[in-house]
Amino acid sequence: xxxxxxxxxxxxxxxxxxxxxxxxxxxxxxxxGETVKKMREESGARINISEGNCPERIVTxxxxxxxxxxxxxxxxxxxxxDIDNSMSNSxxxxxxxxxxxxxxxxxxxxxxxxxxxxxxxxxxxxxxAQVQVAGDMLPNSTERAVTISGMPxxxxxxxxxxxxxxxxxxxxxxxxxxxxKPASAPVIFAGGQAYTIQGQYAIPHPDLTKLHQLAMQHxxxxxxxxxxxxxxxxxxNSPASTHELTIPNDLIGCIIGRQGSKINxxxxxxxxxxxIANAAEGSTERQITITGSPANISLxxxxxxxxxxxxVSGMGTL
Numbered sequence: 001x002x003x004x005x006x007x008x009x010x011x012x013x014x015x016x017x018x019x020x021x022x023x024x025x026x027x028x029x030x031x032x033g034e035t036v037k038k039m040r041e042e043s044g045a046r047i048n049i050s051e052g053n054c055p056e057r058i059v060t061x062x063x064x065x066x067x068x069x070x071x072x073x074x075x076x077x078x079x080x081x082d083i084d085n086s087m088s089n090s091x092x093x094x095x096x097x098x099x100x101x102x103x104x105x106x107x108x109x110x111x112x113x114x115x116x117x118x119x120x121x122x123x124x125x126x127x128x129a130q131v132q133v134a135g136d137m138l139p140n141s142t143e144r145a146v147t148i149s150g151m152p153x154x155x156x157x158x159x160x161x162x163x164x165x166x167x168x169x170x171x172x173x174x175x176x177x178x179x180x181k182p183a184s185a186p187v188i189f190a191g192g193q194a195y196t197i198q199g200q201y202a203i204p205h206p207d208l209t210k211l212h213q214l215a216m217q218h219x220x221x222x223x224x225x226x227x228x229x230x231x232x233x234x235x236x237n238s239p240a241s242t243h244e245l246t247i248p249n250d251l252i253g254c255i256i257g258r259q260g261s262k263i264n265x266x267x268x269x270x271x272x273x274x275x276i277a278n279a280a281e282g283s284t285e286r287q288i289t290i291t292g293s294p295a296n297i298s299l300x301x302x303x304x305x306x307x308x309x310x311x312v313s314g315m316g317t318l
Contacts, residue, residue: 012064012065012167013062013063013064014062014063014064014065014068014163014166014167015060015061015062016060016061016062016068016072016102016159016163017058017059017060017061017102017103017104017143017177018058018059018060018061018075018100018101018102018103019056019057019058019059019101019102019103019138019145019178019180020056020057020058020059020101021055021056021057022054022055022056022057024079025049025057025059027078027079027082028047028049028059028075028078029049035078036049038074039071039074039075042070042074043063043067043068043070043071043074044063044064044066044067044070045061045062045063045067045068045070045071046060046061046062046063047059047060047061047071048060048062050179050180054180054181055180056180057180058103058177058178058179058180065160065163068159068163069156069159069160072100072155072156072159073152073156075100076098076100076152076155076156077152079098079099079100079152080098080151080152083095083096083098097130097149097150097151098149098150098151098152098155099147099148099149100147100148100149100155100159101145101146101147101148102145102146102147102148102159102162103138103143103144103145103146103177103178104133104143104144104145104146104162104166105142105143105144105171105175106137106142106143106144107142107171107172107173107175108165108166108169108170108171109133109144109146111165111166111168111169112133112146112162112165112166113133119165120133123158123161123162126157126161127150127154127155127157127158127161128150128151128154128157129148129149129150129151129154129155129157129158130147130148130149130150131146131147131148131158131162132146132147133145133146134146134147138178139178139181140176140178140179141175141176141177141178141179142174142175142176143175143176143177143178146162148162181309240291240292240293241291241292241293241294241297242289242290242291243289243290243291243297243301244287244288244289244290245287245288245290245301245304246285246286246287246288247285247286247288247304247308248284248285248286249279249283249284249285249286251308251311252276252286254307254308254310254311255276255288255304255307255308256276262307263276266300266303266304266307267300269299269303270290270292270296270297270299270300270303271292271293271296271299272290272291272292272296272297272299272300273290273291273292274288274289274290274291274300275288275289275291276288277289288304
């Protein structure tokens with residue numbers, strides 16, 4: 001027997017990636033980094049946390065399998081402690097499960113699900129944890145999120161079984177790792193300048209300022225005493241063009257806002273005309289038509305995307 005072959009041939013070096021929200025990452029890092037330092041020392045695993053002011057961060061755990069399981073156990077129990085603490089201040093009676101999200105190369109997800117879902121069913125039944133593999137890949141990557149939830153002990157058993165599967169069927173081809181995007185900072189326009197808000201400071205944003213100034217030159221509000229035939233504010237130098245977008249039904253609300261407040265704000269800031277089509281029967285998407293000068297349209301698109309990004313990153317669910 002090779003001394004390395006322990007626990008069903010599992011004592012090899014592995015890397016597991018976890019996707020966490022800022023709050024979860026804060027809990028793992030702890031005050032002055034004390035919690036993560038303790039986890040590193042006690043588990044023997046390398047634990048790296050991706051940089052950046054993103055709503056999501058990647059936590060990479062590398063080491064021999066036993067060290068990885070210890071690190072996972074410590075993370076799962078820390079999350080359970082956080083849940084207990086939040087429960088003591090709330091009136092909720094049922095305790096939510098601990099939830100971890102692994103990031104797994106899509107080429108390994110088939111083995112994890114098994115033929116007709118047989119493998120994932122076996123893992124659920126033998127560990128008592130809930131396991132779900134996301135249907136879609138994470139943005140700009142070839143990885144999928146695998147969500148595990150349950151009691152800490154069930155989660156640890158589940159991670160062990162997932163590691164066995166991943167070792168038995170290595171990823172095929174090159175994997176493009178998922179990198180969370182920075183949070184889109186809110187934009188403010190003042191005195192013809194565009195600023196993004198970072199922390200407590202307003203940082204001038206030259207690219208947006210240019211867009212904003214261009215859009216303001218073609219503003220649809222005609223100055224007093226000046227009448228322009230046809231489209232007010234759209235002169236012969238900047239022919240009006242039209243751009244169409246499709247937005248999922250469940251996200252259209254964040255663009256329209258309460259009683260149309262957001263869409264009106266986007267119309268005013270961009271100077272573009274924006275029409276949202278009624279939902280077609282049986283369709284899951286809505287058509288948005290933006291009309292105006294190229295600058296108007298660019299700014300409207302930017303503002304719509306910013307709304308979508310803040311909504312999606314704020315939702316926190318897969």
